[in-house]
Amino acid sequence: MAFGRSGAIARNELRILRRDPTFVLIMLGMPLIVMAFTKPAFRAALIADGVAGANGAEQAVPGAAVLFGLFLVGNIGFTMFREHGWNTWERLRASWARPSEILAGKVVVPLAISALQIAVLFTAGVTFFGLHVRTSVVGLVLVAIGFGFALAGLGLALMSLCRSVMQLNAITNLSSILLSGLGGAITPLSTLPSWARHIAPVTPSYWAMRGFRAAILPGGSANQAAVSAAVLAGMGVICAAVGLARFRVDETKVSWA
Amino acid sequence: MPRRAPRNRVAAPVALQHTARVLEVRGLAKRYGDVVALDGADLSIGAGEICGLLGPNGAGKTTLASIVAGLLRADDGSVTIAGVDALHDGRRARTNLGFAPQELSIYPPVSVRENLTVFGELADVRGALLRRRIDEVAEAFELTALLDRPARAMSGGEKRRLHTAAAMIHRPALLLLDEPTTGVDVGTRARLLDAVRLLAADGTAICYSTHYLPEIEALGASVAIIDHGRVIARGKLDELVATHGEPAVDIIIDPPVPAAHDSTNGGPDGTIEHLADRIRIRGPHAANEIAHVLVGLGSDAARVRRIDVVSASLESVFLAITGRRFEADAGAQEVVSHGIRP
Numbered sequence: 001m002a003f004g005r006s007g008a009i010a011r012n013e014l015r016i017l018r019r020d021p022t023f024v025l026i027m028l029g030m031p032l033i034v035m036a037f038t039k040p041a042f043r044a045a046l047i048a049d050g051v052a053g054a055n056g057a058e059q060a061v062p063g064a065a066v067l068f069g070l071f072l073v074g075n076i077g078f079t080m081f082r083e084h085g086w087n088t089w090e091r092l093r094a095s096w097a098r099p100s101e102i103l104a105g106k107v108v109v110p111l112a113i114s115a116l117q118i119a120v121l122f123t124a125g126v127t128f129f130g131l132h133v134r135t136s137v138v139g140l141v142l143v144a145i146g147f148g149f150a151l152a153g154l155g156l157a158l159m160s161l162c163r164s165v166m167q168l169n170a171i172t173n174l175s176s177i178l179l180s181g182l183g184g185a186i187t188p189l190s191t192l193p194s195w196a197r198h199i200a201p202v203t204p205s206y207w208a209m210r211g212f213r214a215a216i217l218p219g220g221s222a223n224q225a226a227v228s229a230a231v232l233a234g235m236g237v238i239c240a241a242v243g244l245a246r247f248r249v250d251e252t253k254v255s256w257a
Numbered sequence: 258m259p260r261r262a263p264r265n266r267v268a269a270p271v272a273l274q275h276t277a278r279v280l281e282v283r284g285l286a287k288r289y290g291d292v293v294a295l296d297g298a299d300l301s302i303g304a305g306e307i308c309g310l311l312g313p314n315g316a317g318k319t320t321l322a323s324i325v326a327g328l329l330r331a332d333d334g335s336v337t338i339a340g341v342d343a344l345h346d347g348r349r350a351r352t353n354l355g356f357a358p359q360e361l362s363i364y365p366p367v368s369v370r371e372n373l374t375v376f377g378e379l380a381d382v383r384g385a386l387l388r389r390r391i392d393e394v395a396e397a398f399e400l401t402a403l404l405d406r407p408a409r410a411m412s413g414g415e416k417r418r419l420h421t422a423a424a425m426i427h428r429p430a431l432l433l434l435d436e437p438t439t440g441v442d443v444g445t446r447a448r449l450l451d452a453v454r455l456l457a458a459d460g461t462a463i464c465y466s467t468h469y470l471p472e473i474e475a476l477g478a479s480v481a482i483i484d485h486g487r488v489i490a491r492g493k494l495d496e497l498v499a500t501h502g503e504p505a506v507d508i509i510i511d512p513p514v515p516a517a518h519d520s521t522n523g524g525p526d527g528t529i530e531h532l533a534d535r536i537r538i539r540g541p542h543a544a545n546e547i548a549h550v551l552v553g554l555g556s557d558a559a560r561v562r563r564i565d566v567v568s569a570s571l572e573s574v575f576l577a578i579t580g581r582r583f584e585a586d587a588g589a590q591e592v593v594s595h596g597i598r599p
Binding site: 004005007008009011012015016019020086087088090091092093094095096097098250 | 326327328329348351352354356358360361362363364365366367371374375376378379380381383407423
């Protein structure tokens, strides 16, 4: 694989994003607003959950990061559907680039946005919301990386499985909220019904929240965070494998046109 | 049963002078279900040659271009680009290829320069060389003043020029242009044709798919006429016209066309065919027979709608080889321009 051609695709994605950065600004701004009004409610929930001295940021910050991180999943698929809408997909196929190089280039920018989002939210959490990373900053970074892999894999899978941009929109929006809810990102896991707690471990949001909590809250450990990161990376690999197995370069995707 | 395309008479090949064969297509076949899109197409294009791939809609032009570009799989046959087997080593073959598909395919949000940059970088053209190439193609397509303008803010003709320029940024050995002037104005068409000529003069083999006959004539291109999935005539334009370009006149009549009788049969200047909606006169001086036939029609002459004079040209070549007018499928505007309304 030539990184130069993947780089060319990634730089083009970045230029397109630069022309209209609204999406990125919303994905960075909205979670900050959500964090501001959920933090007080989570304080009580966390104290009831036995987290002494919690101020609510311990749930609000990683919860918002996971929820809005999942909203980025659709972005990977959208960058591909956009190529079909602009008729540039055939041109890319007729170029020197292999499909794997094109896909790699497509994933880079959403991954970078995910990394930026987590960095901004946790920095803002520490600076403005009183978040203390009490156990392991390294563990937190590992979980963020693992979560990025999971998002990329999920994005590739949905891009391959969806035939139209409408399907992609509907499925990613619905699954973002569903997975966030099940994984304990919208409300702490302890507040969910028992059936939901039983199925939560199949979701990446569960492992992301578990990993973030292990890195943030007292009583956790870098090892626990690393295990979560590994599970997330594994989920990402499985999803990416499903996506790549299903991916057909000559499949006609229905975009807006 | 698969639909078999009717076998057309295949014109004798005219020897071409271009020595280095950049594109070699042999026996290419492609079928979509029961529909035969390509039925053993052969095509060869040399370095510096512009080959006008001419045919009505559905003739197989786009299918052929798509297979050469690696977008479709062939059922049978072979394609080599600059000596590389494009059907088995497509990626390596594509390093010698520039392709501008029929549909406009550019990135609307980003600038002209950025569009050219991404397609250059995908062909491993980078740095100072890329900047020089961008300047060169921008100048050839009169896009220099627009380099920093977002593509979405350009006119349709400007977008079409950018679309074609992007295929040339890496100076490929073979350039495939699939109906590059669709929907453009006269000025844009002239600029595109000039750029194509320049590139061919630089040694690029160009496959120029179109259904606009005058463009082929303006380019001075060699011609490959494709119909029902086969290349039925191939050669230099003037030689094809000399060999097959017998002039003709079509007298188009509201049906029923009167049955043939002596007064509407040919005189010394042409042979006459009575078809479903027209009487066709063929011969070197076919136009001389118009008056003779009209008089012979008597009161039926009132039902004559139009008279088309097909002079010795690509159109008469197409007519001579296929037995059909090109207007039946496409390019009606060119034919009507020759028409005489009684």
